[in-house]
Amino acid sequence: MHLSLVPALLVAAAVVAILSLLIGPVSLGPATVLAALVGRGDPIDVLIVQELRLPRTLLALMIGATLGLSGAALQGLLRNPLAAPSVFGAPSAAALGAVIALAAGVTDVLSFTLPVAAILAAFLSVAALFALAGRQANMLTLLLAGLALSSLAGAGVSLALNLAPNPFAALEIAFWLLGSLEDRSFRHVAMAAPFLAVSWALLLATRGDVRALTLGEDVAATSGVNLARLRWLTLVGVAAGVGAGVAVSGVIGFVGLVVPHLVRPLVGHDPARVHVPAMLAGALLLSAADCLARIIPATSEIKIGVVTALIGVPFFIWLVLRRRRDDLLQSTGGAP
Amino acid sequence: MSLAVRKLTVHLGTRAIVSDVSFEIPPGALAFMVGPNGAGKTTAVRAAAGLVPASGRVVIDGQDLTGLAAHARAHHLAYVPQGHVAHWPLAVRDVIAVGRRPGVSSLGPRRRDDDDAIDAALASVDAVHLANRPVTELSGGERARVMLARALATNAPLILADEPIAALDPRHQLAVAGLLKRLAGEGRTILAVVHDLALAARFGDRVLVMCDGRLVADGPPAEVLTDSVIADVFGIEVARFDHAGQRGLAPWAVREPTGAAP
Numbered sequence: 370m371h372l373s374l375v376p377a378l379l380v381a382a383a384v385v386a387i388l389s390l391l392i393g394p395v396s397l398g399p400a401t402v403l404a405a406l407v408g409r410g411d412p413i414d415v416l417i418v419q420e421l422r423l424p425r426t427l428l429a430l431m432i433g434a435t436l437g438l439s440g441a442a443l444q445g446l447l448r449n450p451l452a453a454p455s456v457f458g459a460p461s462a463a464a465l466g467a468v469i470a471l472a473a474g475v476t477d478v479l480s481f482t483l484p485v486a487a488i489l490a491a492f493l494s495v496a497a498l499f500a501l502a503g504r505q506a507n508m509l510t511l512l513l514a515g516l517a518l519s520s521l522a523g524a525g526v527s528l529a530l531n532l533a534p535n536p537f538a539a540l541e542i543a544f545w546l547l548g549s550l551e552d553r554s555f556r557h558v559a560m561a562a563p564f565l566a567v568s569w570a571l572l573l574a575t576r577g578d579v580r581a582l583t584l585g586e587d588v589a590a591t592s593g594v595n596l597a598r599l600r601w602l603t604l605v606g607v608a609a610g611v612g613a614g615v616a617v618s619g620v621i622g623f624v625g626l627v628v629p630h631l632v633r634p635l636v637g638h639d640p641a642r643v644h645v646p647a648m649l650a651g652a653l654l655l656s657a658a659d660c661l662a663r664i665i666p667a668t669s670e671i672k673i674g675v676v677t678a679l680i681g682v683p684f685f686i687w688l689v690l691r692r693r694r695d696d697l698l699q700s701t702g703g704a705p
Numbered sequence: 706m707s708l709a710v711r712k713l714t715v716h717l718g719t720r721a722i723v724s725d726v727s728f729e730i731p732p733g734a735l736a737f738m739v740g741p742n743g744a745g746k747t748t749a750v751r752a753a754a755g756l757v758p759a760s761g762r763v764v765i766d767g768q769d770l771t772g773l774a775a776h777a778r779a780h781h782l783a784y785v786p787q788g789h790v791a792h793w794p795l796a797v798r799d800v801i802a803v804g805r806r807p808g809v810s811s812l813g814p815r816r817r818d819d820d821d822a823i824d825a826a827l828a829s830v831d832a833v834h835l836a837n838r839p840v841t842e843l844s845g846g847e848r849a850r851v852m853l854a855r856a857l858a859t860n861a862p863l864i865l866a867d868e869p870i871a872a873l874d875p876r877h878q879l880a881v882a883g884l885l886k887r888l889a890g891e892g893r894t895i896l897a898v899v900h901d902l903a904l905a906a907r908f909g910d911r912v913l914v915m916c917d918g919r920l921v922a923d924g925p926p927a928e929v930l931t932d933s934v935i936a937d938v939f940g941i942e943v944a945r946f947d948h949a950g951q952r953g954l955a956p957w958a959v960r961e962p963t964g965a966a967p
Contacts, residue, residue, distance in 0.1 A: 448792035577810040581803045583793045583840075584786075584855070587756050591784035592859075593776035593807025638794045638839070641812060 374635050378649035382430065385656045389426045390418060392663045424553045428561070429659040429673075430652040432550075432618050435565050435610040437651020438644055440625025442572040445579030445640040446603045449511060451688060453626035454611045455681075456512070457498050458519025459491045460622060463615035464545035465525040466490025471541070472529060479556050484564050488612030494518050495604050548621035548674025550659055557617040568610030571602045573644055580641040621674045623681020624651050624658075630688070706766050706781075706862035706894045707732050708753070713761035715745075715752050722748045723759070726920045728913055730896060732766075735889035737905040738898045740915030741939055746898045747787060747867050749915065753896070754784045754865050765863055776808030783856035785866035787898075789848045794839035797832070797851050798823055804859045826858035829884055831877070845872040853881065857888070864888070866897040870904065882908040902943065906930050906954050914938055927952070936960055 390402050395417055397405070404410040405418035436454070443452040454460060470476045470486035477483070501514035526546060533539035578599045581589040590596055614621070628651045629643050636642040655673070658680065662671045708730045715723040723745045730736045740746050752759035755770055755778055763770040765781045773781075783804060791800065801823045802815060827833045830850040835843060840851060849872040856864050869885075870878050882904045889895050889910065896913075899905055905912050906926040914922040914929060916938045922929045935943055944957040 577812050580795075580799070580811050583791060583795055584800065584803055584852070585790040585792075587751065587754075587784060587786045588803065588855075590756060590775060591754050591779060591782065592804030593779035595775045637796065637799075639799060640793055 374632070374646050375649065378646055378653060382649055382653040382656065385653055385660065386426050386430055389429065389656050389660045390422050392660055393417065393422055420554065421552075424555050424558050425550045425659070426656065427558050428550050428553050428618060429656040431558070431561065431565055432614040432621065433624060433652040433655025434648040435568055435614050435651070436621065436624035436655065437628035437647040437649075438569060438572050439607045439610050440627075440651075441629040441640075441643040441647035442575050442579075442603050443607060443625070444629050445575065445582065445643065446599060447511060448582055448585075448640075450630065451512060451626070451685075451692075453623070453629075454491075454495075454607055455620075455622035455624075456519075456626060456685075457495065457515035458522045459494050459498075459607065459611045460615050460620040461519055461522035461526060462494030463487040463491040463612045464620050465522050465529070466612070467616055468526060468529045468542050468545055472538075479560065481560060484560060484613040484616035487616040488564060488608050490522075491612040491615070492604065492608035494522060495608055499600065499604065545615070545619045546674075547672035548615075548619035548677070549670075549672045550618055551670055553617065561613045561617045564609045564613030568606045568613065569648070571606030572610070575599055575602050575606070576641045576644050580639060583640060619672075619674060621655070621677050623677050623685065624655055626688075627681055627684050628654055630684075706892075708863055708894055708896065709762075709764040710749075710753055711762045711764070713749060713752055713759055713763070715748050715757055715759045721918055723752060724918045726761075726915075726918075728920060728923050730894055730911060732894055733889050733892050734910040735885050735895045735908065736897070736911035736913055737909040738896060738913045738915060739900070739902060739905050744915040745918040746915050750865050750867050750896065750898055751784075754782060756784070779804060779807030779859075779861070781861060782863040782865055783859040783861040785852050785856045785864065785869050787867040787871075789845070789852045789872070791840040791848065794841040796837050797827075797835045797840050797843070798837065800840045800851060801826055801855045801858050803855060804861075807859075822858045822860065823854075826854040829857060830854045831880060846874055846877055849873055850877065850881065853884075862893055864893060864895045864897075866895070868898050868900070870897070870899055870901065878904060902930060902935070902939075903953060903955050907951070930954065 391397065391399060397414060397417065401410055401414055402418055405414045408415055440453045443454065444450055466489055467483055467487040470483060475482060476486060498514050498518055502511045526542065530539055530542050533542060578594045581592045581594045586596060629647045632646040632650050633643055636646060658676045659673050662673045662676045665671050711727050713723055713726040714721060726749055738746050738750065748757060751757045753763050755763070770778055770781065802819060805819050805822065827836055830853055832847065832850045832854060835847055835851060840848065843851065849869060853866065853869050856866065870881055873881060878901070885895050885897060886908045909926050911924065912926045912929045913920060914934060921938060922934050932943070935941060940959060941956050942958045942960045943954045945952065945954050
């Protein structure tokens with residue numbers, strides 16, 4: 370099943386990506402778009418497709434893949450289906466890092482130092498989460514630690530909004546809270562790409578070790594898994610991915626939570642086989658959400674972060690309800 | 706493969722959970738570690754497996770485990786933890802494959818000899834019928850057998866098991882204790898924490914008695930599980946009987962310690 374899953378997701382993501390190139394204020398037919406993509410046809414059409422629509426589509430694919438992969442890696446490491454960067458406030462922390470760097474005048478919105486600041490903040494927040502929750506973290510400890518860090522990052526961004534010198538600055542900060550892929554250029558793609566590539570390499574390298582963790586850290590450690598290495602790979606990989614993503618797109622939540630769940634039953638619940646399908650499904654989901662954000666009629670364009678939250682939060686609630694049912698089963702004589 | 710533990714000490718804060726424990730288990734021996742709750746049995750076994758920071762030395766066949774990398778150590782020993790956690794509903798076969806090839810990526814397809822080892826391990830714990838079931842849906846006893854099968858499938862010469870028998874029904878308790886005995890006879894060295902003194906006395910080649918973090922008795926069951934040791938360490942009295950030409954014991958009544966040091 371796994372073998373056919375990956376090509377199927379690849380095809381689906383490609384189809385949605387091409388669809389997303391068709392959407393925009395200027396109506397262009399599929400033939401025109403495909404021709405413009407290879408630089409043929411009306412120069413204006415070529416400009417619209419290559420300079421305006423293509424970067425947006427690429428960013429949706431890249432960031433979606435990163436979020437899906439981050440969720441899969443975190444859930445594998447923490448053996449916790451509710452683990453995801455957004456649940457633990459990593460994107461908010463990255464946004465705070467970016468806002469602080471901008472407010473302090475260290476960087477501007479198109480400089481490489483911006484993702485670096487966001488990555489640094491995301492790293493601190495995930496490291497703090499691991500430290501707070503401890504090694505044998507159970508679900509409750511982890512979620513409480515995540516809640517605390519998420520609230521702290523939220524308060525930090527609110528403070529920045531509060532202290533904003535003028536409405537324009539406040540508006541710019543608000544941008545980080547509402548993830549968006551509007552008006553992105555290849556400059557943004559180039560800014561995020563190296564960091565996202567590092568993130569993918571690190572997180573994919575964790576695949577071989579997470580299966581042993583199914584049986585807990587003691588069995589994993591005595592089966593030859595280097596737990597310290599695994600934690601570092603995941604920590605730096607998630608921070609690089611989330612930080613670089615937030616630096617170009619703002620906070621886009623819940624993709625990392627939802628996507629691993631969707632693909633997990635399709636790979637026999639094997640935590641080592643979730644990563645690649647989660648990447649592809651993340652790219653697919655975020656591209657689709659970005660299409661949706663542009664299609665929904667509204668006075669101004671709906672932000673993609675709002676769309677993913679509207680999809681993600683009900684899903685999160687459904688997960689909680691399902692856990693409650695499982696707990697109920699177990700306390701009435703089911704398998705311990 | 707012999708196991709030698711020398712002056713093993715584990716501190717939790719300022720309190721010594723395990724203090725100055727030394728013992729040696731010869732190749733092919735089945736040793737049971739017994740002791741009241743909180744005696745430090747689990748910590749001692751986890752420290753021997755390199756899972757908790759400890760002072761002292763753990764030597765397997767002359768090789769000091771302390772300095773070994775995780776994957777090198779995994780070739781020497783398999784550990785069966787208490788509680789038998791399983792976080793994802795993986796198929797039992799996939800669970801048993803964990804640890805088959807320490808240091809080699811688990812992403813590639815399984816090899817023929819891996820499947821053979823998994824089948825043999827499943828058969829020896831009477832769990833062939835569970836092979837394709839999700840591990841999270843097993844009963845406590847079934848899961849205990851699967852976890853033991855995982856340790857067997859690694860082919861590690863030393864098995865450290867924390868209460869591998871506790872969750873089992875009487876039939877499987879006897880079957881698994883008998884299996885451990887057989888495995889030891891085939892050359893594996895086994896140290897298992899148990900609470901069941903009757904099984905320890907009947908099946909063990911050696912019994913190690915822990916109390917308050919110390920090893921207070923160590924030797925063949927007949928020499929170690931005396932009335933005075935059992936009274937002092939556990940505060941109970943045992944009934945002794947003969948059955949089919951063998952001596953057996955069964956916990957019988959609560960009693961106060963004699964006061965004599967074991």
